Amino acid sequence: MNASENLSAALQAALHHVGQALSLPLRVALWDGSEVALSADETLPKVTIRSPGVVASLLKRPSLENFVRHYAVGGIAIDGDLMAIGDALNARVRKKDVRQLNKRLLLRTLWPFLFVRSEKAATRHDYGEGATAHANVRNQEYIQFHYDVGNDFYNLFLDPEMLYSCAYFTDWNGSLEQAQQDKLEMICRKLRLQKGEKFLDIGSGWGGLLCYAAQHYGVQAHGVTLSQEQYDFTKAKIQALGLGAQVTVEIRDYISLEGRYDKIASIGMFEHVGIANFPAYFRKINSLLKDNGLFLNHAIARRGKRDQKAALTRITPEKRMILKYIFPGSELSPIGHSVNSMEAYGFEIHDVEAWREHYALTTRRWCERLQANKQQAVEMVGIERYNLWIAYLAGVSFGFASGSILIFQTLGSKRGKQKGASGLPPTRADLYR
Numbered sequence: 001m002n003a004s005e006n007l008s009a010a011l012q013a014a015l016h017h018v019g020q021a022l023s024l025p026l027r028v029a030l031w032d033g034s035e036v037a038l039s040a041d042e043t044l045p046k047v048t049i050r051s052p053g054v055v056a057s058l059l060k061r062p063s064l065e066n067f068v069r070h071y072a073v074g075g076i077a078i079d080g081d082l083m084a085i086g087d088a089l090n091a092r093v094r095k096k097d098v099r100q101l102n103k104r105l106l107l108r109t110l111w112p113f114l115f116v117r118s119e120k121a122a123t124r125h126d127y128g129e130g131a132t133a134h135a136n137v138r139n140q141e142y143i144q145f146h147y148d149v150g151n152d153f154y155n156l157f158l159d160p161e162m163l164y165s166c167a168y169f170t171d172w173n174g175s176l177e178q179a180q181q182d183k184l185e186m187i188c189r190k191l192r193l194q195k196g197e198k199f200l201d202i203g204s205g206w207g208g209l210l211c212y213a214a215q216h217y218g219v220q221a222h223g224v225t226l227s228q229e230q231y232d233f234t235k236a237k238i239q240a241l242g243l244g245a246q247v248t249v250e251i252r253d254y255i256s257l258e259g260r261y262d263k264i265a266s267i268g269m270f271e272h273v274g275i276a277n278f279p280a281y282f283r284k285i286n287s288l289l290k291d292n293g294l295f296l297n298h299a300i301a302r303r304g305k306r307d308q309k310a311a312l313t314r315i316t317p318e319k320r321m322i323l324k325y326i327f328p329g330s331e332l333s334p335i336g337h338s339v340n341s342m343e344a345y346g347f348e349i350h351d352v353e354a355w356r357e358h359y360a361l362t363t364r365r366w367c368e369r370l371q372a373n374k375q376q377a378v379e380m381v382g383i384e385r386y387n388l389w390i391a392y393l394a395g396v397s398f399g400f401a402s403g404s405i406l407i408f409q410t411l412g413s414k415r416g417k418q419k420g421a422s423g424l425p426p427t428r429a430d431l432y433r
Contacts, residue, residue, distance in 0.1 A: 007052045007112060008032045014109040021100045025088040039092075045080025053119025059110060060118055069121035072387040082394040083367050090398070123384060151206070151229050153380050157369035157393075162206035162233065165268035165298065166359040166407055176365045179358075184212040187265060189431045190351070190411050191294050192424070193217040197262035200224075200288065202254045203269025207234030207247070214246040223249040224257065255284055263294050270299035270338075274331050278338075282345035291416025292423055295347060297338070300359075301406045304334035335408050347412035350424060355407045360400035367393035 008030050015028055019038035027037045027044040031051050037044060049055060054075040058066060070076045078085065151162070158164055159180045167179035168186050187209060193199060195218030201209050204223025207230075214221045225231050234249045254269075264285055273281045285295055333341075339349055370377060370390060377386045399405040413422050 004032060004052065007055075007116065008034055010109045010112055011049075011055060012036050014106055017102060017105055017109075021102075022093060022098070024092055026085070045078070045085050048077040048079070050075050050077070051119055052113060052116050054121075055110075056113045056116035057118035057121065059113050066121070068388070068391050069123055070119075071391060072123050072384045073121045074383065074387075075119060075121055081368070081371060082390055083364055083371075083397065086394055086398050123388075149381060149385070151233050153377065154206075156373040156377055156380075157366045161208040161212075163208045164205055166355050167362040167365075168355065169358050169361055172361065176362070176369075179362070180208075181212075184209055185216075186431065187267065187296060187298070187409075188213055188217050190296055190409065191263045191265060192430075193219050193263055196220065198222070198260070200257075200261040200264045202264065202266040202285070203272070204230070204234065204249060205268070206230050207237050207249060209265060209267060210234070210247050210249065211237060211241055211243055214243050215241070219246070219263075221247045222261075223247075224252045224254055225249065226251060226253065255280065257284070257288060259288065260290050261288055261293065262290055263296075264289055265296045265298070267296075267298040268300075270297055271332060275333055275337075278333070278341045279345060282341055282347070286346040286414055289414040291414055293414050295412050295414070297342070297410045297412070299338065299408065299410075300332055301335045301338065301408055302332040303404065303406065304336050332405070335406065335410075338408075339410060342410065342412050346415050348415050348422065349410065349412050350422065351409075351411040351428070353409045355409060356400050356403065356405075359407045360397050363393050363397035363400065367397060 011030060012034060015036040015038065018024070019036065022038070023040070024038040025041055025044055026039075027035050027046050029035045029046055029048040031049060035046075054070050057070065057075075067076070071078065154162060154164065159167075159177045161180055161184075163180040163183065166183065167176060168183035169179045170182055191199075193213055197219045199213055199219040199221045201213075201221065201223040204210055204225050207223060210221040210223045213219050223234065225234070228251065231249060231251050238244055238247045238249070266285070270281075289295060335352065339352065343349060367390060370386075370393065374386065377389075381389075396405070400407070413424070
């Protein structure tokens with residue numbers, strides 16, 4: 001046998017052992033056309049490894065980012081529904097089974113790959129250096145990297161309102177479209193919007209909340225975004241709906257806003273602020289609110305740790321990958337730290353609600369929809385960027401499902417000069433009328 005055949009035989013031996021120990025719902029195809037089934041299932045999704053150099057690279061640098069890079073550029077190909085594969089693996093893989101793996105056998109069979117030249121997985125679509133920085137001067141650059149991939153691309157997996165934040169499922173079997181409408185309604189109810197009030201949406205996206213609040217609650221709505229694509233879409237939507245007298249939008253950083261508003265929402269924008277900028281963020285929002293005005297902060301969070309400093313500063317491999325390839329500049333805070341910051345800068349907290357399972361299902365639906373529109377997506381953004389987005393959406397969905405990442409809606413009111421009653425109803429019954 002030649003060198004390539006020897007390497008294929010070695011990897012096949014390792015895979016057979018893994019299959020016997022773990023019975024994984026996969027079959028692995030190698031560069032020479034050989035295949036190894038990792039369980040006895042009749043129909044298995046296929047993972048293809050394109051060259052020995054890919055295996056060498058993964059063994060020498062066994063990181064999540066390295067695996068995803070090879071997947072993005074095609075060194076590893078996955079034939080099948082990524083969500084379904086993840087579900088099956090989560091159901092099958094248990095720690096006790098992993099401990100049954102014969103490490104000596106795996107080392108002996110895979111040893112030859114350490115002498116193989118690693119295949120590089122050079123991606124074109126990454127932010128590069130500075131993805132973890134949180135300077136305000138980069139905010140627009142960060143936002144445009146993520147959102148200005150194009151409205152047509154987002155339209156492939158979002159609902160018709162182009163709502164790119166956690167939906168609210170009153171029925172776990174309900175449609176994404178209905179859940180997103182229910183989310184808009186719940187936000188408006190939590191803010192107790194009233195006709196004629198001035199309402200501000202910070203990070204207003206494609207204008208869904210602005211227009212809904214104006215149409216259903218009669219508010220004067222203003223939105224700010226840093227994305228040119230979102231701004232153009234929102235302007236066209238306002239005109240199409242005849243809401244020009246009620247709704248305005250501008251490309252502007254929230255930190256430069258002036259004026260006073262009765263109610264303010266920040267939906268899915270807080271993650272971009274950066275922990276070091278929390279004081280400026282909450283001070284600014286407080287200054288924009290009228291006394292006793294309501295503020296709803298809707299944000300992804302990380303789990304709290306015993307070591308608070310570590311919880312605030314540690315960047316996991318998963319997070320580093322998202323920063324570099326999808327969401328540069330984003331940073332997550334434990335909910336306790338966020339609530340404490342709100343209180344420290346002039347807000348009274350009235351309600352904190354966890355939506356973790358809602359976002360697990362939302363991102364699952366997005367991933368499934370994008371996979372169903374793969375051909376169109378690849379034509380728009382290329383196979384590499386498509387693969388990165390599929391990996392991102394699937395990974396985030398599993399993260400929310402497992403509880404490794406969280407999301408909360410926090411409602412607060414501005415503590416004005418006059419202390420006393422907040423003006424809120426005595427119960428939450430009005431939210432579920």
